[in-house]
Amino acid sequence: MTTPLLSVSNLVTEFGGEKGASGLKAVNDVSFKVERGRVLGLVGESGSGKSVTGFSVMRLLERPGRIASGQIIFDGVDLARLSNEEMRQIRGKRIAMVFQDPMMTLNPVLTIETQMVEAVRAHDQVSKTIARQRARDALGLVGIPSPEERLSSYPHQFSGGMRQRVVIAIALLHKPELIIADEPTTALDVTIQSQIISEFQKLTEESDTAVIWITHDLAIVSRLADDIAVMYAGRLVESGPVSSVLTDPKHPYTAGLIASVPSRNRRGVPLRQIPGMTPAITMLPKGCSFRTRCDRATDECLVVPPLFPQQERFVRCFHPVMKAMT
């Protein structure tokens, strides 16, 4: 096996707390790998730390957030140890990001041209004319009609779907090796959502770009991801190839998540809800964070389970589910 493009190990991201004192662990001991050209689906409930994980990789955490420990090895370099300027040269150039809400991602008072040209020129010393041509071509590539005229528009003159296309065009400007897409279609209509996913998939496949697709929609993951990583309350609870994890979940939380999604094969079977609520990250139960909602919990679960390897997969559970749930 080749070395992965991105290898995150034992990442801990805290909010608040410094100099020895530990803060709120929004991301707690998270490890995963992304191979070149592959798509990792990062799933989990709201507040489970998916976005914070993405922003940690980008080194875009806002105070008081900070990477407390762990490594983020990107193409052999630990991003967590880079200087700000070295990291800036990677951002947008080798790792790009697409955000959830296209209404908020583009600066409302700057034209699309300004926002694209500056993105080109942040990394490549080219003239404005050349930068503009590249911006125009990028807009054409993501399916924006008459890109030449649209360059001089402002964000509010685009629909939500078109705006997200612009954002994707910006992300693709430098043909990055990795794109972190943080719920890029959640804010869009279902039909637009589907179009954008297809186009995104096509573009990244063509350029062999690796993708971390953050979502809580398992249907999207099964459609476009190669691998899946499931987060719960800041921890990774299960990871592995999509095909095997979705058909044969080992962690009770993953199993519950899958059972709560409507599916054609299970028509007639009532949807099952995971009992209870996601605990606030400030009041996690002792031991396994899922313990209070888990029907398999025993006294053993009063300590935090490690990630147990299971063939090509990892499961953070003492009593994994053994057979596929159908």
Place this chain on the structure above:
Amino acid sequence: MVTSIIRRLFQALFVVLAMTVIVFIGVSVIGNPVDILINPDANQVERARVIAHYGLDEPLWKQYFIFLRGLAQGDFGDSFVYGRPALGLILERLPATLELAIAALGIAIVVGLPLGLYAGLYPSRISSRTIMTGSILGFSLPTFWVGLMLIMIFSVELGWLPTNGRGPTLEFLGGQWSFLTSDGLRHLLLPALNLALFKTSLILRLTRAGVQEVLPQDYIKFARAKGLRERRVIAVHVLKNLMIPVVTIVGLEFGSLIAFSVVTESIFAWPGMGKLIIDSINLLDRPVIVAYLMIMVLLFVVLNFVIDICYTILDPRVRLDSKA
């Protein structure tokens, strides 16, 4: 765009007209100038002659229409006190107040904007907290007291700067200006500082609040995610959004600087409009008061108009709306 400008022009005209009524009635209510104008020893015939001379024997509505007719010709009537056209009297004083207000606003922007930006970008630094505490002082210390302190320190104790007056002036655009001579500039400095203090604090706090509102926005994070240099993120992405509220406030505050420079002008014996209007109110010099108030109304209307246009230029979302 053009239709909205025309529409606003009409609105402005209506505001000015409405203000003439309010000002006219208001001024008539505050007191009868006859008592002040006329020598108490004058006899009835003399009294009647003076009253008729100033048109004060007519009913109020008629006085109003006479006033309006004059207004249409740019004539506010003659000052009761100086016996000269009220408008000319005020316009003569305009450069003094104008240069004081512009200097004060300039200081407020040059000091307040960068400090506010700094305090907003690095809120937890000690220097930022010091700046914010200082701005509270700027807000709460009374202007007249600060003015007196400035005179005490810089004029009386240190002897660096003059205490009052405008110093030598030079003619420019038909007015007399202090800032054109170096000694005039020295005269201008203290009153401008005094007047600027409150506005500096205001702009500083406004800028800081703006920065803290803009910084957590997704588009700032996305700008960073594109790999932009921090300098560009701040200078273009943050500042351009920040300018919208700041320009609005600066515009409005400029009006209030001119209208309320009275205190500073009195302390520093700065012969501007503020001092003139105080004297005129004391003497119930009705034409001057009316002319002054009308000029202020006009000033605010014009300022609002200019702010609206700046707003349209700065915020593309407004631009499109007004086109529709």
